[in-house]
Amino acid sequence: MATNGLRSCCFLVALTAVSFAASTAHGTAAARNGACGGALRVPILMYHRINVVTKHTPAISRRLTVAPAVFARQLAWLDRNGYRTITQGQLLAAIGCRGALPPKPIVLTFDDGYADVFFRASTLIAHHGMHAIAYVITGRISAGDPSFLTWPLLTALERRGIEIGSHTVSHRDLTTLSDRELRTELLESRRVLERRLGHPIRWLAYPFGAYDARVVASARRAGYRLAVTTRGGDLQDVHRPLELERLRVLDSTGVKGLAAMLAAA
Numbered sequence: 001m002a003t004n005g006l007r008s009c010c011f012l013v014a015l016t017a018v019s020f021a022a023s024t025a026h027g028t029a030a031a032r033n034g035a036c037g038g039a040l041r042v043p044i045l046m047y048h049r050i051n052v053v054t055k056h057t058p059a060i061s062r063r064l065t066v067a068p069a070v071f072a073r074q075l076a077w078l079d080r081n082g083y084r085t086i087t088q089g090q091l092l093a094a095i096g097c098r099g100a101l102p103p104k105p106i107v108l109t110f111d112d113g114y115a116d117v118f119f120r121a122s123t124l125i126a127h128h129g130m131h132a133i134a135y136v137i138t139g140r141i142s143a144g145d146p147s148f149l150t151w152p153l154l155t156a157l158e159r160r161g162i163e164i165g166s167h168t169v170s171h172r173d174l175t176t177l178s179d180r181e182l183r184t185e186l187l188e189s190r191r192v193l194e195r196r197l198g199h200p201i202r203w204l205a206y207p208f209g210a211y212d213a214r215v216v217a218s219a220r221r222a223g224y225r226l227a228v229t230t231r232g233g234d235l236q237d238v239h240r241p242l243e244l245e246r247l248r249v250l251d252s253t254g255v256k257g258l259a260a261m262l263a264a265a
């Protein structure tokens with residue numbers, strides 16, 4: 001089954017936790033975008049699959065699958081409400097105080113590298129002139145399972161404005177690995193992506209959102225500049241660019257849920 005081994009990638013985002021984060025020491029004033037040295041308020045939405053759920057959809061995938069029609073309405077709502085999707089390069093520059101962000105910046109992310117990111121999501125994203133990033137498991141690319149993206153589709157995604165990041169080689173919990181295994185998961189996935197796509201890859205998503213200080217240090221040594229977690233929130237600490245927070249979008253989120261999440265954040 002396509003989703004074997006892919007257990008749920010993160011903890012549920014509690015709106016109360018998001019609200020709490022917004023009122024903590026970093027504070028709302030310090031979080032104004034463009035202010036350097038503190039935190040940036042940038043919602044990073046976490047999607048997995050965009051597809052129609054059928055009786056054949058594995059139970060484990062259902063909660064992580066957003067219907068194409070709902071996804072289309074979410075993008076239209078973001079567009080209508082002035083949100084501007086930004087690239088990883090823009091986010092990195094802003095975190096490093098080397099560039100300002102547009103008003104209401106937002107990042108769209110897709111974990112696990114399912115083929116429906118290309119077949120279902122990318123045309124809608126391109127239609128709105130938006131950006132996004134797909135974090136792929138390199139061991140599953142062109143590996144025979146049609147549920148996952150292929151190397152030609154990765155190239156096609158890039159042409160549609162969707163960046164590619166690493167979700168490691170085999171989607172293991174990085175905190176449980178030996179130093180050597182950890183290095184391989186991080187470095188080999190980056191190297192194969194760079195070789196195939198022909199440019200540097202500096203963006204990472206931790207499988208299951210699992211990370212600790214050792215994993216972060218190893219990711220930094222492996223050449224990553226930004227990494228997303230599954231910790232709920234949208235207040236990005238500029239001193240911790242390898243521990244970015246995200247807001248999880250589920251099948252049940254819909255447009256109202258997305259609006260509420262962003263209003264609370």
Ligand SMILES: [Zn+2]
Nearest residue numbers: 009111112208
């Ligand atoms: Zn994952």
